[in-house]
Amino acid sequence: MADIGIGIVGGGYMGKAHAAAYAAVATLFETDLRPRLEVVCATSDASAERYRAAYGFARGTSDWRDLVEDPKVEAVIIAAPQSTHRDIALAAFAAGKPVFCEKPLGESVADSQAMVDAATASGQINMVGFNYIRTPASQFARQLITEGRIGEVTYFRGEHTEDFLADASLKGDWRTQGAGNGCMGDLAPHMINGARALIGPITSLCAQVETVHATRGGVAVTNDDQAQFMCRFENGAQGHLFFSRVATGRKMGYAYEIHGTKGQIRFDQEDQNALHLYTMEGPEAERGFRKILTGPAHPDYKPFCLGPGHGTGYQDQIIIEAKDFLTAIATQKNIWPTFAEGLEVNRVVSATLASSAQGAWVNVADY
Amino acid sequence: MADIGIGIVGGGYMGKAHAAAYAAVATLFETDLRPRLEVVCATSDASAERYRAAYGFARGTSDWRDLVEDPKVEAVIIAAPQSTHRDIALAAFAAGKPVFCEKPLGESVADSQAMVDAATASGQINMVGFNYIRTPASQFARQLITEGRIGEVTYFRGEHTEDFLADASLKGDWRTQGAGNGCMGDLAPHMINGARALIGPITSLCAQVETVHATRGGVAVTNDDQAQFMCRFENGAQGHLFFSRVATGRKMGYAYEIHGTKGQIRFDQEDQNALHLYTMEGPEAERGFRKILTGPAHPDYKPFCLGPGHGTGYQDQIIIEAKDFLTAIATQKNIWPTFAEGLEVNRVVSATLASSAQGAWVNVADY
Amino acid sequence: MADIGIGIVGGGYMGKAHAAAYAAVATLFETDLRPRLEVVCATSDASAERYRAAYGFARGTSDWRDLVEDPKVEAVIIAAPQSTHRDIALAAFAAGKPVFCEKPLGESVADSQAMVDAATASGQINMVGFNYIRTPASQFARQLITEGRIGEVTYFRGEHTEDFLADASLKGDWRTQGAGNGCMGDLAPHMINGARALIGPITSLCAQVETVHATRGGVAVTNDDQAQFMCRFENGAQGHLFFSRVATGRKMGYAYEIHGTKGQIRFDQEDQNALHLYTMEGPEAERGFRKILTGPAHPDYKPFCLGPGHGTGYQDQIIIEAKDFLTAIATQKNIWPTFAEGLEVNRVVSATLASSAQGAWVNVADY
Amino acid sequence: MADIGIGIVGGGYMGKAHAAAYAAVATLFETDLRPRLEVVCATSDASAERYRAAYGFARGTSDWRDLVEDPKVEAVIIAAPQSTHRDIALAAFAAGKPVFCEKPLGESVADSQAMVDAATASGQINMVGFNYIRTPASQFARQLITEGRIGEVTYFRGEHTEDFLADASLKGDWRTQGAGNGCMGDLAPHMINGARALIGPITSLCAQVETVHATRGGVAVTNDDQAQFMCRFENGAQGHLFFSRVATGRKMGYAYEIHGTKGQIRFDQEDQNALHLYTMEGPEAERGFRKILTGPAHPDYKPFCLGPGHGTGYQDQIIIEAKDFLTAIATQKNIWPTFAEGLEVNRVVSATLASSAQGAWVNVADY
């Protein structure tokens, strides 16, 4: 098996998750490439060294250009704040290296467009970090829909809700400043991606974006913490998406229900190993939502465990991403979701903010 | 205990439910009045006689005026189609009798307004049949909110979803003709009432109303089967309501979640004896949604059973309505929800249809 | 429709439930007989009069012999403490009247045997009040098993758990004195009946019966509050039953799971309108427990409501019992569960106490 | 950070799980030792080489003595069938190396005793692979009980149920031959360990062990597939444990409920990120089982993810074991569960088989 040198920009929440994923992925999956943890980059030399030692990288640096240009780094993972994504990605493509970028792709549609253009121009493999759609359960949901198992989709309801800012007495920080760090910029992309993956493109929407807790510790909050939109999908289905980080009681509320002419699917990430399926089949008296526990019969489960119901967790999603990224590199064929998907998600975010400001329906294509 | 003669117009789904409720209510609750089932009215003499015999009424008639004017009938229950509600109610008030009218109050805002005016002019007790808000669980939810148990309400999501028209091959009938019999006319009033009861008046909304199955058996369907709106409540909370009778797999999807600054409440009528409450209290490690089973400690439960968790059902909601109606008559004090509430619900329905037609936000007060 | 005069001995918890059931049953079900509430009996004239007025009986009495002999009473319901069941039943049969007796049938096997003998000798209709097995869900579970839907039954786990005596600081009362009022005497009969109804006779068992809170308010408790047994059913299945009234947090824990060679059924009375069914059918990836909501497709549901998922409650079980009792009387054909079932349940209780005392397996037939 | 060379005997189900765990553990946790995957051992050179390449070991071998004696191997993981555990462990201790052994410890009490003696004599760190008790949820359950959060424990119900042998048409293999590979030998140890960890030692028990499917493909099955016992714990609590691999529909039924005088805890591994807690606190009307989602506030969760509710999975349990084993080695202090726990679990298995054979209660200490 060939090796591949990995460089990760960022050693925080997601930097660590990717480091652990690349450490384990080749043992779990039959990848063609075995990763070597080469360089980790953080804002200071001290923190870079700390991450290097903790995660087992060969080298640390506080300069992402250094990382990008290091010949030992053969693939770049961007796990730094969204404001850095564009420049790092462009440099990596220029250096002829494949790039995995955390969500959201860019801070704006323009940035994401530039990133897509650069990816295309370079011909390099590119992928964006929408991990939740990669659970075995959500992959299976996609498959069921594609196979027509629930008929034509008539309605979609999705949400990404958490409560880490529900307590009004929490002081503000960078998360409560700037649209990119708001609920629409930060949480919404996951479920917008989910909706697109499961149902298809969103053509028009009407949104309501707001800030429930307008000041924190006496300081004005400059971004949103709760938002919703109604929408129409390209395939005709009606939809509703809701996003909140003040949803008291919700910890990982990435949840959806999909109504079809022949069945319904329900999912809630808080019980990520179960998918609920109803089909209009069999005798009336025996119909009901089936709670399907994920197992080796579902996508990307078996490498983690041969036993059904034994369950995968958050970290495993990142491992699945790593597997897909390595596979794309090995085969030189992009695997969904590429930067192009990240761009389309940004466009929906953009349309949402515009619609809310205007108090009117908007066409997503106009953004 | 004094007796009171009951007349019920309609002997179908709800006529039967009310007949059974009045047969049992005085045994279960300590009402001041004991009902006598006097007259039942249906469209033909034959069916009226059938209902009379089956439900135990003294007399049957095919003329609701006959029922209304019978001196033995001291209280009138309207359980006939919505097109009849207005005329029957007006006649009953004119005859000086209290009226309980099934939802929706009138077929239009104008009809409902006329009914409210007649009620007021007559000074008679009046009540509208929103039964779902009367489960012990939903009454308790109202109480929790009123007491501030979850803080300020920040978001409300409600739905009333069923699937009795989900099968596209079902032939159409009266239910698939005429706005009043559509999903907005028929199902939506329950949850609009629920939202108002739990959160308060809706000031503005933006709606999407549609017909998923446009023809049935070759005949055009002339009303909606799926609808949603986003809204703003008078108290500032954001909201979303969804209504469907094509929600494959949903049988009694009267469900809501209420986000507050200090907690969250969740409820689903499909498990009507449980209320889920989260509060931002106690150590982080012990927080979670509590599944509270209804019992004698909750409103209107104890008369049905001394044991908690033993559960009430659909028919019991109608008995609670009967108890409240008899109490209102005995005390000559109206009990919520009166016709005035029915009128406001109609107004929201009206605004919803207008908003959808216009593709724009509307103020409810304008309808 | 012919009338039938009802006399109820006892006006407490169950006396009221039966009174309300007989008031409503003929309106809900197409019974051949319409009940008249004739006489209610309680320990004092004052309480009898109170019940009479509250429940709508024609007459009250403090002497059950008076009730039994009143020619207007054509059917006797025994809803007084177990110590009274035997004598009242024998007198009623002697008077040529059908008898419905609350569970447990007698206080002992000997008493129950005498009651069965008297019933047989008199040729009168007789029924015992095991209401929980009569929910639409549990009736449907029986049906599924009978039809072989889950194959051969291999294991049964049942429990009847509540927590009304969980609080150790509660003072004792009659419930904490005497075996007949203990957990085995009072709660266990329901689930023993359930196990027998679902799986069949129990041939042998090994039990552990105990008193968790041995004194209450300084007074010794003389009966059990927690018990379990393992058993073998006649059909070969292994089983386990558990009973507790100190099961902190459990309100109506009448619950069971039934393993079969082709499927599994799970039920919990705390969500009495749902039955969970798993079958070894279809593609592995789509298998799971189906949550079936009761509806018109299930036994004895439709008379309560035409809508599936709308739900029945505790009081409705008593109405179903009333319907069956009236039907048995009208057709002069006994309907399960008759006194014979009550006797067999007593035998299992008796075997359980003996097994626990001996610390050994026992054959049920020996008791 | 110092390195440590890891040798794993076995490259199947658990061999792979441990390999992946050691690849990732030092990135996720702040261990003092960073593992190097040195040697993997399997039955043939070919399979050893396959595992070596797939999991990233330096070397493969088909001789476990070779692995044990290799100076680069500084810690031995035994993930081969139970028949091999004793000899490998003894050799590893003799070679002065710490040993982690998969469950069950030995095939018999005698074997396990020998392993405990060898561990003691050598003074080497030793640990046994009971992974399920290591989920954040179950660790938290232990903590709650220890802190007296649910008062005195009065009842424990545990099960380990799966359905991989439920289909009677499955041909037999090594799993259906020999007591050690039966349901008691293979599945039961996990939940016996769980019961001991949560409640404490089991003093006496009465068991029923059986083979539901006695032949497979015409060949006699020589071990059990379903078993249960009632028991008494040292602390006085009553208990029931059930084990099955023919529990149709159950995929990972490691589940328990623990009744206490002040509360109750419920857990089901099929939703391993939730713990249900009821406490006898606060107003009656607000009591209910809380569904607590695991998060950084719970044991061993934070290293996997900073977000609560994001969830851990099966593989993460093995990583937690690896962390504990490395910590024990680094600090030279054993961490529960050591071989001593494995021995006590074997003793309960032994007592169970004896009790079932005798049809009587037995004292665990006698086995």
Ligand SMILES: NC(=O)C1=CN([C@@H]2O[C@H](COP(=O)(O)OP(=O)(O)OC[C@H]3O[C@@H](n4cnc5c(N)ncnc54)[C@H](O)[C@@H]3O)[C@@H](O)[C@H]2O)C=CC1
């Ligand atoms: N897919 C998912 O579930 C999640 C994705 N994310 C995304 O991951 C990215 C990183 O977020 P977190 O890990 O939560 O942030 P974090 O604050 O935990 O870590 C950020 C890291 O980036 C480094 N960094 C910051 N600026 C840098 C610069 N100019 N050059 C080099 N390194 C720099 C910091 O030193 C730090 O190590 C964001 O784009 C975020 O939206 C975050 C959380 C969850």
Ligand SMILES: NC(=O)C1=CN([C@@H]2O[C@H](COP(=O)(O)OP(=O)(O)OC[C@H]3O[C@@H](n4cnc5c(N)ncnc54)[C@H](O)[C@@H]3O)[C@@H](O)[C@H]2O)C=CC1
């Ligand atoms: N609260 C709730 O849960 C429900 C409320 N409803 C409401 O109850 C009302 C009745 O609906 P259903 O009982 O479902 O209808 P249904 O069709 O089952 O019964 C209608 C009854 O009204 C009688 N009727 C019709 N026209 C009449 C007339 N001109 N004069 C006298 N009798 C007449 C019919 O003979 C029949 O007995 C409607 O307003 C409906 O919206 C219906 C179902 C559920």
Ligand SMILES: NC(=O)C1=CN([C@@H]2O[C@H](COP(=O)(O)OP(=O)(O)OC[C@H]3O[C@@H](n4cnc5c(N)ncnc54)[C@H](O)[C@@H]3O)[C@@H](O)[C@H]2O)C=CC1
């Ligand atoms: N099926 C079920 O779900 C339940 C069944 N039961 C059973 O119902 C029966 C009654 O129990 P509860 O209603 O809970 O008791 P309760 O204490 O609430 O009522 C007992 C009634 O019997 C009357 N009574 C007592 N001794 C009498 C006598 N010698 N002559 C005439 N009347 C007498 C009392 O005045 C009182 O009205 C018992 O056998 C009990 O096991 C009780 C509760 C639930």
Ligand SMILES: NC(=O)C1=CN([C@@H]2O[C@H](COP(=O)(O)OP(=O)(O)OC[C@H]3O[C@@H](n4cnc5c(N)ncnc54)[C@H](O)[C@@H]3O)[C@@H](O)[C@H]2O)C=CC1
């Ligand atoms: N903790 C848990 O959740 C689980 C624990 N186990 C336990 O793990 C152990 C291994 O079971 P599995 O991985 O399921 O078995 P497996 O059959 O998947 O793998 C066994 C491995 O051991 C190797 N092996 C067999 N005999 C050997 C010998 N004499 N010398 C060297 N290598 C040998 C085989 O080549 C194979 O690689 C067993 O003790 C089992 O009880 C198994 C499954 C789950």
